[in-house]
Amino acid sequence: MSDSNHTESExxxxxxxxxxxxxxxxxxxxxxTADELMSAAEKVRDEGFKRWDCxxxxxxxxxxxxxxxxxxxxxWLVLGGGMTGFVGGLVMQGWMNGVDYKFLISGKPxxxxxxxxxxxxxxxxxxxxxxxxxxxxxxxGLPKMFNPLFRSDRFRRATADxxxxxxxxxxxxxxxxxxxxxxxxxxxxxxxxxxE
Amino acid sequence: xxxLLEKIPFVRPEILGNAESREIDxxxxxxxxxxxxxxxxxxxxxxTDRVCGILEEKPTFGWVMFFLLSLSVLGLLGVFVPFxxxxxxxxxxxxxxxxxxxxxxxxxxxVGIGHAGTLISAILFLFRQKxxxxxxxxxxxxxIFAVMCAGLFPGIHVGRAWFAYWMFPLPxxxxxxxxxxxxxxxxxxxVGTYFTVSLLFWYMGMVPDLATVRDRAKNGIRKLAYGALxxxxxxxxxxxxxxxxSYLLLASLATPLVLSVHSVVSFDFAVSQVAGWHTTIxxxxxxxxxxxxxxxxxxxxxxxxxxxxxxxxxxxxxxxxNMNKIIMLTGMxxxxxxxxxxxxxxxxxxxxxxxxxxxxxFGQYAWAYWxxxxxxxxxxxxxxxxxxxxxLWIMFIVSIFVNIGMWFExxxxxxxxxxxxxxxxAWDYYSPKLADVxxxxxxxxxxxxxxxxxxxxxxxxxxSEVKGVMADQAHAVAEPxxxxxxxxxxxxxxxxxx
Numbered sequence: 001m002s003d004s005n006h007t008e009s010e011x012x013x014x015x016x017x018x019x020x021x022x023x024x025x026x027x028x029x030x031x032x033t034a035d036e037l038m039s040a041a042e043k044v045r046d047e048g049f050k051r052w053d054c055x056x057x058x059x060x061x062x063x064x065x066x067x068x069x070x071x072x073x074x075x076w077l078v079l080g081g082g083m084t085g086f087v088g089g090l091v092m093q094g095w096m097n098g099v100d101y102k103f104l105i106s107g108k109p110x111x112x113x114x115x116x117x118x119x120x121x122x123x124x125x126x127x128x129x130x131x132x133x134x135x136x137x138x139x140x141g142l143p144k145m146f147n148p149l150f151r152s153d154r155f156r157r158a159t160a161d162x163x164x165x166x167x168x169x170x171x172x173x174x175x176x177x178x179x180x181x182x183x184x185x186x187x188x189x190x191x192x193x194x195x196e
Numbered sequence: 197x198x199x200l201l202e203k204i205p206f207v208r209p210e211i212l213g214n215a216e217s218r219e220i221d222x223x224x225x226x227x228x229x230x231x232x233x234x235x236x237x238x239x240x241x242x243x244t245d246r247v248c249g250i251l252e253e254k255p256t257f258g259w260v261m262f263f264l265l266s267l268s269v270l271g272l273l274g275v276f277v278p279f280x281x282x283x284x285x286x287x288x289x290x291x292x293x294x295x296x297x298x299x300x301x302x303x304x305x306x307v308g309i310g311h312a313g314t315l316i317s318a319i320l321f322l323f324r325q326k327x328x329x330x331x332x333x334x335x336x337x338x339x340i341f342a343v344m345c346a347g348l349f350p351g352i353h354v355g356r357a358w359f360a361y362w363m364f365p366l367p368x369x370x371x372x373x374x375x376x377x378x379x380x381x382x383x384x385x386x387v388g389t390y391f392t393v394s395l396l397f398w399y400m401g402m403v404p405d406l407a408t409v410r411d412r413a414k415n416g417i418r419k420l421a422y423g424a425l426x427x428x429x430x431x432x433x434x435x436x437x438x439x440x441x442s443y444l445l446l447a448s449l450a451t452p453l454v455l456s457v458h459s460v461v462s463f464d465f466a467v468s469q470v471a472g473w474h475t476t477i478x479x480x481x482x483x484x485x486x487x488x489x490x491x492x493x494x495x496x497x498x499x500x501x502x503x504x505x506x507x508x509x510x511x512x513x514x515x516x517x518n519m520n521k522i523i524m525l526t527g528m529x530x531x532x533x534x535x536x537x538x539x540x541x542x543x544x545x546x547x548x549x550x551x552x553x554x555x556x557x558f559g560q561y562a563w564a565y566w567x568x569x570x571x572x573x574x575x576x577x578x579x580x581x582x583x584x585x586x587x588l589w590i591m592f593i594v595s596i597f598v599n600i601g602m603w604f605e606x607x608x609x610x611x612x613x614x615x616x617x618x619x620x621x622a623w624d625y626y627s628p629k630l631a632d633v634x635x636x637x638x639x640x641x642x643x644x645x646x647x648x649x650x651x652x653x654x655x656x657x658x659x660s661e662v663k664g665v666m667a668d669q670a671h672a673v674a675e676p677x678x679x680x681x682x683x684x685x686x687x688x689x690x691x692x693x694x
Contacts, residue, residue, distance in 0.1 A: 053434055057408070061667075074442055074445070115377045118386065122456070129446060133400055139438045142428060147428055155430075156412070159431050160244040161240035
């Protein structure tokens with residue numbers, strides 16, 4: 001699937017098999033520790049890169065600031081889900097028991113707010129949770145089964161015990177040899193360029 | 197015993213407690229020095245190897261035995277559920293006036309078991325209790341499986357199981373809608389939501405760990421299965437950012453949810469007019485009991501599991517001690533509720549209520565009542581002693597007692613109140629039949645079978661969260677001694693006991 005070869009420069013190149021005219025899609029730098037990654041991320045941010053990312057086995061505290069990530073809009077999606085659930089739950093019960101199919105039981109009113117609260121509450125939670133989970137997937141672009149990062153064998157440790165920075169070729173400042181030198185200077189111990 | 201076990205082939209050394217997974221006492225309290233949550237010389241690498249090893253190596257002898265035993269107990273469900281559906285609920289011991297028997301007792305028991313999982317995963321998360329990370333995955337799995345067992349009972353106790361969908365507000369040819377003024381329907385929504393949200397929360401928490409398993413997978417099927425389950429997770433920090441916010445929101449949604457679920461379950465009783473059920477203390481009393489029984493089940497499951505899978509440095513004595521403290525606290529809350537019920541029955545001055553409670557303690561079901569009191573109120577009192585809180589055998593036995601006691605609590609509440617109704621001429625004694633017992637035991641088979649499969653095929657420990665705790669732990673310990681050499685280890689873990 002992938003094929004790596006050492007070049008004269010300071011990085012390995014991984015090219016997709018069967019690619020007619022391989023173009024780099026990203027550059028990947030490995031770091032040993034979270035602290036090294038953190039200081040490197042600050043420098044990548046300050047250098048003005050926009051389309052780049054860090055990859056860590058666990059959420060590293062303070063990295064959001066070091067990368068300059070803005071807060072997510074996810075809470076608003078959850079609020080929307082919750083309000084839909086609450087209003088929908090009340091309307092459903094009111095319509096079903098109070099309008100469409102009225103039947104008298106134990107002399108209770110056909111529709112009353114207190115008796116409708118438990119179901120409306122549960123639906124509030126249910127739809128908020130759908131908002132939180134579905135929103136997380138949508139905002140993160142998941143599921144994404146094909147990712148050029150998966151071509152790198154080294155990258156497999158990103159989910160275990162290593163820390164990575166990736167810079168996409170779509171970034172305006174992308175230039176494989178120059179970026180490789182820069183990443184090496186800020187502490188990367190291995191660099192790969194992935195081509196497709 | 198140890199020599200005997202060593203002779204059995206393919207017993208992993210972890211079962212016998214080898215040097216790699218040491219029992220390190222981290223329960224000593226000292227205000228000047230914080231004890232670590234993860235003991236031993238563990239790093240991100242060793243945690244990954246240890247936890248993924250459970251899934252990657254050949255199954256251990258202990259696991260195979262446990263799985264086969266659970267599976268054969270599950271067979272009881274395969275026998276008695278079709279039997280019940282074919283003949284109808286007449287095969288149960290329910291009579292008139294005791295129309296609610298083992299089915300509701302087991303339903304409430306299993307829903308209650310689930311509550312500790314959500315407490316650990318959501319409430320302790322909001323309170324920033326770092327010790328949750330070692331146990332939350334297994335506890336949440338327990339929640340899911342317990343709620344599945346609970347869901348079995350309403351499904352089959354409707355008598356005509358093929359009409360179970362009438363519980364849901366689905367458009368149908370009869371143009372009927374369910375009765376939303378009934379607590380039983382609230383239950384459908386509460387338990388349904390609880391199951392769905394717990395499943396989402398559990399699965400979402402597992403995605404980064406499933407990616408770890410995917411990245412270590414050697415053969416095609418594993419790559420495909422874990423690849424699909426992990427959704428293409430790359431540990432990207434832009435994704436972690438949204439993920440962590442989503443996790444926090446789910447935790448804050450699951451917190452009121454879990455408190456509402458057993459409250460709604462208690463409404464099944466409390467909203468009725470039956471003496472002994474019609475009390476306002478039921479919602480908090482049920483929630484405390486649920487957490488009590490759930491923590492007992494977590495201890496029952498984790499004490500053997502940490503031995504079997506060599507996880508003694510991750511699920512440490514201090515984790516277990518904390519759980520035992522919660523068991524003691526909630527046990528006393530439950531004991532307080534038992535006392536308060538009597539007080540209110542006396543203070544309220546309603547004759548039938550007074551009778552219902554005296555009858556509970558001294559009537560024909562006194563044996564069940566006193567089993568309940570000794571198991572739930574008396575047995576956890578041993579946890580006042582630290583020796584007992586940190587002794588594996590004592591905590592395991594107490595946890596079994598609590599499981600038994602909490603099952604009897606639901607039995608006592610359900611049966612004693614119904615058996616002695618307002619009309620003495622209608623009184624009757626309820627005793628279960630074979631099908632009741634078969635389905636009850638079979639549900640345990642279902643629970644343990646699912647749990648055994650979980651141990652083998654999904655990451656047992658929330659690795660990504662444990663690594664985060666280890667990083668914090670390393671900083672907390674590193675700060676007072678800045679002279680130490682840095683950068684040698686990816687996540688230096690303070691070596692306790694060394």
